[in-house]
Amino acid sequence: MPWSASGHRHGRGLLLLLAMVASLSTVVTSQDSQFTWSDCQSSAPPSPAPSPSSSSSTNTTFWSNVVALLDALPSAAAPTGFASLSRGNGTDRAFVRGLCRGDSSPANCVTYLRNAALGIRSRCNSSRRAAIWYDDGSGVTVPAPMFCFVSYADTNASTAYEDAFRRPSQNWAEVSDRVTFERTYNALMGRLAARAVNGSGSGTPSPAPMFATGAGVYDPAAPNGTMYGLLECMRDRTAAECERCLNDSVRLLPSCCYGHQGGVVFAYNCYLRMEIYPYYNLALDGPPVLAPAPSMIFVGETQEKKRMNVTLAIAIPVGTVLAVVVIVGVFLYRRRKVNRKKTGPGLSMRDNNSIKEEDIGYVEPEQLNLVVLRAATNNFSEENKLGEGGFGEVFKGTLQDGEHIAVKRLSQDSSQGFQELKNELVLAAKLKHRNLVQLLGVSLQEEKLVIYEYMPNRSLDTFLSDPMRRQQLDWSKRFSIICGIARGLLYLHEESRLKVIHRDLKPSNVLLDADMNPKISDFGIARAFSVDQSRDITRRPVGTLGYMSPEYAYWGHVSTKSDIFSFGVIVLEMVTGRRNNSAYSDTSDSISVLSHVWDKWRAGSMVDVVDPSLAESGYPESEVLNCIEIGLLCVQENPMDRPDASAVVLMLSSPTSTSDDRRAPSRPAFVFSSGLTESDHPSRSGVRSSDGVMLISNKLSSTTTVSENEMSVSELQPR
Template identity: 50%
Template sequence: MLFFKPLFLFFLLLMPFCTSIDTIALNQQLKDGDTLVSKDRKFELGFFSPDNSSSSTYVGIWYADQPQKTVVWVANRDKPINDSSGVLAINRYGILVLSAAGNISIWSTDASVHVQTRSTFVAQLLDSGNLVLFEENKSESFIWQSFDYPTDTLLPGMKIGFNWKSGLELKLTSWISENNPGTGDYSFRIVSNSTATPLIVVFKGLSKYWRADPGVWPNFVSNDEEMCSYFTPRENGSVARAVLRDYGLLQQLKWSDADDQWKETFAAPKYRCDKYGQCGANSICSPDNVNLFECECLPGYEPKSVNNWNQRNGSDGCLSKRIGGLKCGNGDGFVTVQRVKDPDASIEAQLVKSMSDKECEQACLNNCSCTAYMSIGREGRIDCMTWYDDLMDILVRTELGGDLYVRVDKIELGKHTSKSKGFLRQRGALVIPIVSVLLALVLIIVFACWRHKKKSKTKDYVEVDELEETRRHPELQYFDLSTILAATDNFSLVNKLGQGGFGTVYKGQLPNGQIIAVKRLSRTSGQGVKEFENEVALIARLQHRNLVKLLGCCIKGEERILVLEHLPNKSLDYFLFDHSRRSWLEWDKRFEIINGVARGILYLHQDSRVRIIHRDLKTSNILLDAGMNPKISDFGMARIFQGDQLQDNTNRIVGTYGYMSPEYAVFGSFSTKSDVFSFGIILLEIVSSKKNNGLYQEDHSMNLIGHVWQLWREDRALEIVDSSLESYQSEEVVRCIQVGLLCVQEDPEDRPTMAAVVFMLSGEASPPGPKQPAFVFRSKPCNNADPSVSKESCSINDLTITKFQAR
C-alpha cells in the first residue's frame, strides 16, 4: 500500500496536464508552445509560424486534430513576433493583450465596453472557433469576440456586413501570400446602397473584382441592428468554411473525412466573365460565346475603342450610339437582353418594391434619364429596378439570369425583331412595319432558292455519311477528297509536316491559294471513326486564340481527314530540343508561350461551353503561328465532362510517355488535374530545353522532374535554365519553375487548377511551396524493361501510347 500511495499522487499531479484547457483567466498566461483547445477538440489556439520557422510568429486559431494545420483566424496578422517570447494574457482592465520581449504590446482586443476594474475576466475558445472575452459569471454577454474581427476565413455562424450598434464593418481580407497572413490586396464585403439592394463584392484594393449575383447569397439579414450575410454550410452538420485566397478567389470548402482533405463546393471568380467589368460598361460578357471574343455591346451601344475591341480587349466598354442623348417620347422603347446577371446596382440605380412589370416599364419610359429596367421576383412579390447611368458587369446567366430591358431610340429599336438574336428581343412603342416583314420573307425565299441551286450543282460533292455529319455539325465545311488530293499532291512525302499516333499531317494549298494543314487518319491507328468524329465535334466547338482552328473535314469511304489552319513554324519541340534552333526562343517569347498554353488549357477546362480534358498535352502538340504564338492541337484523345463531373476512368490508357500523370498511367483515372500535370512538364521543358524522359545526374537515375526537384530543394533552381538564354528575369523564371513543380505534384488534389496557374504566372498570386513531385526517378528504358511487360506499353520518343497490356 505504501508503494501505491506515491504512485497515485504522481498520477493525480499528472492529470491536469493531460486535460485540455479552453480558457485563459485573469493572472494566467499563454506562452509560445502552449495552446487552448475547445471543449470538444474542434479548434485550437496558440502560436504558429506559416513557414515553420521562428522568424515570424503569430497567434491564431486552427482546426484541431487535422493532418495539416488550417488557420482560420490570426490576431497579430500585420505585426509578427520575431522570436518565441510571445505571451497572451488578460490585463486588469479586461483587455486581452499579446506582448513580446520587454513587455512590448503587439496586439490587443481594445474592448470598448467599460467594465469595473474589480471584475474577473475570462477568455475562452468555443467549439464554433470563436475566441470570446467576458466577465466571469456573464458568459452569455461578450465584451469582445474574434467573430467580429474576421481575417480571411468565414466559419459557420460568422457574418460579413455591418453592425449598426457597434459601428463595426465585418469583412474578409486575404493574406498577402500563403506564408504571410498580413492584410492582403483582396477583401470580401457588403456594399450598402440606400437606393437599391446591397451588393456582396470581392474588392482588389479599391476596385471591384467580383460581384455576387444579387439575391442569391444565403442568409441575408437587414434590420435596425445589422445588415449582414451569415455563412452556413451547404450541408447541415458538415465541417465547412469560406476563405478568400491571396489571389482573389473566394472559395467554400467542405472537409472530407474519407479523404482527410478539403473539397471545394463553390469558387468565384472562376471564369473570365466572372471578373467584375470584364467587358467594360454597357456590354455583355458571354462565357459560352462561340466567337473568340466574349464581349458584345448592348443594343444601342458601340465599342468605345474599336482598335481595342478588334484586338479582343473589351475593358474600355461601349458608348451610346445616340448623338446628343436620347430624345424622350420620340418612339424610343426597350430591347430585351435575356437571361443575364443584374447590372451593378450601386451605380445610379433605384429599387421600387411591389411594382408590376408593366408599371416598371412605364416608370422607366417616363424618365428620360432611365437607361434600363428589370423586374425582379423576390419574397413572393415583383420589385422594379431601374438604372440611370452606365450599365456595368452584365454577363449571360443561362439558368439564374433575368431579363434586362435596355432603352434604345426608334432607329435602334427597328433593328431588333423578336428573332434577331438568341438573347435579344424587342419591346417598346415602335411596331415593326409590315414592309420590313415582307422584305425579310423575300430575302429568305431568295436565299433558299440559291442554296437549293448550289446543292443541285454539287450533289456529288457530299456522300450519305457526309450528309449525316453535316446535320450534326452544320458550321463545318466539307471537302471533296479530290480537292484534298490536289491540295497535297496526292499526299506527297514532300508535303509531309509530321506524324503522330493517329495519323500523318501534310501541308496543302487550296485552289484559292489558302495554305492548309491536312491531318489524314491512319487506317491502322487505334483512333478509328469514333475518335475522328470526337475530334471533329470537339474542335468545331472550340474557338480560342491558343487553339488550332478547324477549317473543315473530308469523309470518303475509309478516309477520315481533318482540314486545319496551317501554322508555319511547326511545333514547339522543333525549336526547344534542337541545339541551334532553341536559341531562337528568347525568354520573353518562352514566357509568352507558357502563358498562351496556360490560357488555352484554362479555356478547355473552364471557359468553353463544355469541360474538355485534352489527355495528350505535349510540346509536339503545341504548334506555333507566324508570330510564334502557341496553339494547342490534336484533340483525338480528348474527353468531354458533363455537368459537375470532376473525373473519369478508362481501361484504355492513351497518352505520351513522360507527360502522363501517375493516376492516369497507373489507374486510368483522368481529370483536369491530369492536364495540369502535363502542362507542368511542358513548362519545365520550355524553361530548360530538356526532355522530361531524358537521363540526368551521373547515375542516370533521374528524369527532368527529379533533376529540377533536387535543384529546387538545394536552392539552385536557376541552374536548370537553358544555357542558350542570354538574359532573363530571374524572379519570373523562378516563379515559372515553382509553378511547374506545383503542377507535377504526385497527389492530384495538391496540383493547382489552371485558373490558379494563370493567376500565379501573372504575378497576381504567390505560388505556395511545392511538395514531392511524381515520377522523380526515371523508369528503366524499354529495351531493359521487365520481360513481363510488353514493349507495346512503352512509347518511343514522342509517339502516342494507344495500347496497354491488361493489368
C-alpha cells in the first residue's frame, strides 16, 4: 500500500511536502518497504549518516550517556515492550525511552529498537532532544509488528512542543463512501481509545498496557469493507496524558486525510494506525463493530403497528429481567450492609467466638496505575532499590507531586504467596496508627505491587547491625523507639477493631521515619482474632528464629504473648547494641544475648551489658535498668509470666509506680550458657554435651540430646 505524508485535507504539492519534511527534520525512507520519521529538536539539520566521531557534539558527556542508554535500551525493553532509562548527573544526565508495539515478541522488539537506536544516533547527534518512529508500510497481510519508538532528552518531562507534536501519514487510495467510512472510524477509535486508557472493554485482554486493537465494518458488501484500528500510548504517561494524546490524534487523521483508506499519526506520547486490511493478530480483537445502519422511515399505519409490536415484544421481557436484577441486587446489598454492622466493616463471622484468616473480608486499597509507578521508580531502576527479602524487592519512588513512596514488588518466584499478600493488604488497610506503616495503595495489573509510605531511615536492623550507624542512636532515641514499638503492639493487641498478632516482629520489620519514629511493618503472616479470643494453634509455625517464643516455635501456640516475647528480644538488643544471634566470643561464659543479660542480672552487674557506645553520650541508669527488667520479663518461658502490651506501656511510662508490684524475672527461655548446674533452676532440666555446654530447656525436652557441634535441625519456615 503506497503511503504519503500530508498536512492538508486534500493533499499538497510535492514542493510543499518536501519543504515541510525538511523544516521538521523528518525523514521518510522506502528501503525494504519501510518508512521512518525522525524529529531532531535542533536548528541545525541532521547529517545524512555521520560517523559517531564526525560531530563535535558527540564528544560531550551528555552524548556519551545517550549512546550508552541507547545500547542498553533493546534488552531492557524486550521483556515488556517498554523501558525508560536514565544516566548521568546534572546537565549531563540523559533520559532514553523506547516502546515496541503491544503485540511485538521480545525478539522482534530487540531488533526494531536496535535499528531505531542506530537511526536516531546517525540523524540527531547534534540535538539535546530527539525522537524516531520506525514503522512498516508495506501493506503485507498480517506482517510482523514492526513499529517502535525511541526518544532521548535531557529531562524526563515532556515539553509543550512534544505534547503538541502530531505527524500524520496517509494511504494514496481513497474510499467511495466517505461519510460512512468516517462515521465508522470515529465510533471505532472512540471505543479503542477508552480501552487503551482504562484497560477495559470488549474483546480479549490486551497483551500490553495502554494498547488496544479492534475492527469495524463500514461496507459489508465491499471486499475490503472492514477497517482495523490500533492505538497505543507511551507507558510512562498518565492516563490523562494518554487520553488527551489519543483524542487529538483521532481527530487529526480525518482532518488531514479525509476519505483515504488508512493512515498513521505519530506523536511523542501516543501512536495511531488505521487500515482496511489486517496488519496485526486478529485474535486480539472481539467481533468487528458493524457500520451504523441507515435511518429507516416507516410509511403507513400497518408498518407503524408492526414496529410497536416488535418493540413491545422486546421491551417487556427485557424490562422484567432488569427489574428482577435490580430487586436481587438491592436485597444482597442490604443484607451485606446488615452483616457489616454486626461484625464490623469487611468481616464475616461464622460464630461469635473466633475469626479465622479466611473469614476476613477483603478491603481493597486504592488502585494505582502501573505506568505511574514505573515512572515514579524510574522503571524500578537499581539506584532506587531499597532492599529485598523473601517477597521480592522494595524500591523508592517519587510521584509527580513530589511525594516519596516505597513500592514492594512481589517477585514471580516469591515464597510469599498470594494468600500472604492478600492477608497483608486486608490488615494494613484496616489498621491505622502512628506506629504502623501506612498502606497507600496497590497495583495488580501485570505484577503484584504494594505501595507504602516512604521511611527514609530504613529499618531498625540497619542501625543494630552497623556499628557506625548504631552510634547515631543515643539513649533518648533508643528509648523513644522502644516506647513506639510498645504503643504499636498495644494498638494491635487491644485497641484496634481486630486483635492482631504480628508473628514476625523483629528489627528488620520496624521501620524508622525521618524523625526516627518507629513503625511496625510487614503483616503478611499476621493473624486476626476476635476480641475475646486469647490464643490459637497453627499447624505451620512461621517467623524468624531468635524472635519466636518457645511455645510457638515448638507447638504452634500463637497468642499476643508471642509478640511480647519478640518485643522483649528487641528491647534487650537495643540496650546491649548486639543482635540476638551474635555470639559472645570474649571472656564472658555466655553464648547469646539472652544468656549474657541473664547472667549479669543474677550477678547484679547490669552496667556490663549496656552498649559501650552509650557511655560516650551518657544514659540514665534507672531508665536503662527498667528496660532490661522489662525485656527479661517479656522473654519468660511461661507465657503467663510475660506482661501484656498495656502493662509494658505502663512500666515504660511510670517505672517507679509499678516496680514494687512486679514479680522478679526468672530464667528466660532459650538460655545457652556454660558453668550452670541443674540446681540453678529446679523447675528445668538440662542435658550436657561432651564439651561441657548445657542446654537449659523445659521438662518436655529434657530427653533431647545435643550434638557435639552444637547444631540442630529445625523444620520451621523462617521469613
